[in-house]
Amino acid sequence: MNLNQIDLNLFMTFEAIYTHGNLTLAARHLNVTQPAVSNALARLRERLDDPLFIHAGKRMNPTPMAQRMIGPVRQALRLLLTGISAEEDFDPLTSEKVMRIAIGDIGETILLPRLVERLRQLAPLMTIQAFQVPRRSIPRRLSLGEIDFAVDIPLLANSQLIHSRLMSDQQVCVVGQNHPLAGKAELSLDDYLSLTHILVSSRPRGGGLVDLELGKVGVSRSIAVRLQHYQSAFHMIEQSSLALTAPLQLTRMYNCRTFPLPFAAPNLELQLYWHISTDQTEAGKWLRDQIFSVI
Template identity: 40%
Template sequence: MHISRVDLNLFTVFEAIYSEGSVTRAAQQLHLTQPAISHALNRLRQMFDDPLFVRQGQTMVSTPLARSIIEPVRQALRGLELTLTDNGNFDPAQAVKLFNLALRDVLESTVLPPLLERITQQAPEINLAAIQVERRELVSELAAGTLDLAIDMLLPLPNEIRRQQISRDTTVVLARRDHPLVKGKLDLDMYLQAEHILASSRRKGMGLEDFELSRLGLQRRIRLRCQHYFAACRVVSQTDLLLTMPEGYARIANQQFGNQILPLPVSMPSWDVYLYWHQNVEHDPANRWLREQVIQSVSGK
């Protein structure tokens, strides 16, 4: 079928149903009536000779064909959007827009406060959604435009994903104020003698500090594995466990607990944080503006 015979608005409906998993929510997203969305879906089904979505309970589940075409459709819609908006003009003071930013929860407390301070001063109608995305989904979501930017550690991503280092952090160790072993200083023997907390979103596996210890033929005792550094800081304040974490977040999360913050007594690579975006928004004025806000807010300028 030639593209001249296709209503391109149908693909906007297709992407909305796929993202929302619901005809009703797709209608709300696109500000259309539910019958209009249902009519568009019927036309899509005829066009592809496939149901595309099958109702299971309250959810519209995509068929294999729908899953196979969603990324090309998203990239095509993103390309059209950029073609229409990339005229070199972007006025943050007048723009009404939602940016989606992917970052790990450990970075939210260090990145979001200065970033939102800058954005609210310059752009009263621009909103930001900070979300957590599986790393294996970053490339497809950045390409599709469902993510505008991502902030994470150095990742092995393809060349189509642009990157820039925006910060570097050191590793420290937290111990409670009256820890029987740690009294203002911490050497390697004390570190290995103590028991530890490992904060990680993964269900198993070593922390970065454990890899460095293993290079030296050393091993520490992990007494507790938990998901979040903030919870780990509280556990530290009430036990003799030690916590190893990035210094920047440690100084934020530890404020109400008063734990000791000490240098890690073993050499560790720095925590390098990168900003990621897709090459198709390299010159997009809105995305370029947001990148500048992130870089300047993290650098403290």
């Protein structure tokens, strides 16, 4: 089929329906009426000879053909948008760009304060929006331009994403200054296993990196509390006999006692991710330079 037989605007409607799973929400996103979306979908169905979406309750589920189409369609729309909106003479001093970054607890605590301070000096009109998104949605959100960057642990390879290591930090055991073991010179493995621990994780279940390593030698630690953020964990160990395993850079921000882990554990590594379509834009290159310079 030749593309000149299809109104290319139909692919924008297709992408909106796929993203929102609902004609009303797609129409709202496109700022058109629901009948207009229904009509566009009907025309695309006729051209492609496939229903594309099947009603299942209040949601429209994509057919196998729609699932095959969505990646190339999103890439094409993203590249087109980038080409139209590219700033040939990007000037950070006058740019009013909103930089949207998906970032977790560690990156938000270590990276963002430095980055905000740098942008206030070099790009005073820019603003930053930071939030957490589910890891599995990062490639899609980058491809749609909903976020400009993501900071996360190493992910599976994706041909549409470019990444570079942002930071690598060793993990240490942390207790409060008044903890019974705070006066020791070092912790043994038995000491570590005798502690009651806090686990910080954005996931609702499963252990962390250290739990995987402990499992390799046939032991496990006692976890009494599971939290989403390190900040609350550090405050908790100040007022309890609990222990925490955390990146070394974070511990320097709190009044606590740190010990090297008494077993081999990998460093916590964070990568910076961005979409291939923004790799050569002036704004994208400049912002990446600022992120890497402050870390």
